[in-house]
Amino acid sequence: MPNPRLRVATLTATALLLSSVLAGCGDDSQDEDLTAQKLSWKDCPAPSVAEGGGDAPSPLPNGDEWQCATLKAPLDWNKPKGDTIKLALIRAEASGEESERIGSLIFNFGGPGGSGITTLPAFGEDYATLRTRYDLVSFDPRGVGRSAPVECVNDPQLDAYFQQDATPDDAAERAKLLEITQEFNAACRANSEKILPHVRTTDAARDMDLTRQVLGDEKLHYFGISYGTELGGVYAHLFPKNVGRAVFDAVVDPTQTPEQGTLDQAEGFQLALDNFAEDCASKTEDCPIGDSAQDVKDRIAKLLKDLDSKPIEGIFPRELTQSTATNGIVQALYSPDFWEYLTQGLDQAYDGNGQILMALSDSLNGRNENGEYSNLTAANVSINCADEKPRYTADQVERKLPEFRAASPLFGDFLAWGMVGCTDWAVAGAADHADVSAPGSAPILVVGNTGDPATPYEGARKMANALGKGVGVELTYKGQGHGAYDSKNKCVRDAVNGYLLDGRVPAAGTVCS
DSSP: OOOTTOOOOOHHHHHHHHOOOOBOBOOOOOOSOGGGOOOOOEEOOOOOGGGTOOOOOOOOTTSOOOEEEEEEEESSTTSTTSOEEEEEEEEEOOOSOGGGOOEEEEEEOOTTTOOHHHHHHHTGGGGHHHHTTEEEEEEOOTTBTTBSOOOOSOHHHHHHHHHSOSSOOSHHHHHHHHHHHHHHHHHHHHHHTTTGGGOSHHHHHHHHHHHHHHHTOSSEEEEEETHHHHHHHHHHHHOGGGEEEEEEESOOOTTOOHHHHHHHHHHHHHHHHHHHHHHHHHSSSOOTTOSSHHHHHHHHHHHHHHHHHSOEEOSTTOEEOHHHHHHHHHHHTTOGGGHHHHHHHHHHHHTTBOHHHHHHHHHHHTBOTTSOBOSHHHHHHHHHHHHBOOOOOHHHHHHHHHHHHHHOTTTHHHHHHGGGGGTTOSSOOOBSSOOOOOTTOOOEEEEEETTOSSSOTHHHHHHHHHHOTTTEEEEEEOOOSSOSGGGTOHHHHHHHHHHHHHOOOOOTTEEEO
16 A cells, blocks of 8 residues: 655665664643753664664764754644643754854655654765754654654554555455555554644644744754655744745645645656656666666566566565555655666566565665564654545545546556545544745745656745745756755755855746756
8 A cells, every 4th residue: 555645755764775762642731831941962862663763873974973852842732731742853963163053954854754863864964064054953743753653553564554455456456455544544543543633734833833942043944855845834834934044845736635746746756767767778788677768667567467466576475566566666766866776676576576676665665674664654644644634535536547547657546546545534634735825934945856756846836836925936956856955966055055054045946957
């Protein structure tokens, strides 16, 4: 079963696959002023299983240690004096002179459901220039990792959830898909009923403003990636006067319904597949997975069709099914850096070995080599379903299949059926789409990538317009992959760094290639 509208891939986990104590909901009410709390920063422990596991973050290049702390926040922002939860934070203190320090730069890397505690250290070197004037800060949003994590089903049940047939061909397969989706949703309610109503993006935005105050910053300086751009837009809507210097990269279209967004993702991943196939076929050496770009795509389609009825060996004891293979292909299309893995994985699969494609699928779904899952899927579904008001029935999805197949012959069915994920959710969705209008906000730099599969390029302009005149400033990167800053393109880096470090706003419509 695909994660509904999964907006960010766990790229670090992919690289690792291929080469603790959880904080919960408190029961004590409080009368203290939460903005006056003092954070106790200590060396970071190893990530919890819910955060993805692994070792404690390595020291920074100058020998400094990453520091972690917990922030107390209201469980229910409508009852700020009621029960509280603990939110996990991480930081790397600014490396430059104190006189040059601007403040904290808060990151959200997307998902929703991704752990900032594990992701920021993994990509820390990419932000070394920004660290000269900022403390780099990230967090596990509520419902994620160590921040009152949503819990649904256990690891073996998640294995079965992801290996089921996610593109039903008949009534029996459709009934099975709906049954396992209902079981997953019921388990989320049974195990996490208290937190489920309070994991909306508006709740996380209010948590960020509390974090800003506790960190001692007059303004929120922010770097949002993928779903993090939606979170940043919601923050700007709620607190426009508190926005400092902000950058949105790999931009979510805030004007779309879930159906429209999923349809755009189908087109985006099809475009990325087309680009991958063209790249392989154009190489001077032989492309091992096809004689032409069309042949590459035809062979992939045949593989997936064959896997629907006859899975192949995966990572023992699991088999590579049509669903897990599709997930693996989707994961690899997030970044051109993974195209070589996709080529190797497909080449292996044509010989009956599905290990690489399954490893890619595991990475997308937050499963480590020990068979343990992070709570990425539970958090992703919970946040999306709490945010999104529309609920789609199986009959509605079936009527939409021709449109999705036209957008993507390979991924259309797979993504369309993911829309039933919220149908039986315990909490009503908040709205058809996010409100990000932010009159009075400081300028926000909005960076769109023309080859982005997960957050298609058109979303950047929609975000810039929705933020409002004089707020959204669009920059275009003509590239491939999910996001622009991590491409290391000099033009993009110079524009983003120039704004965050020196306040230089690029001209609207700037194009980098």
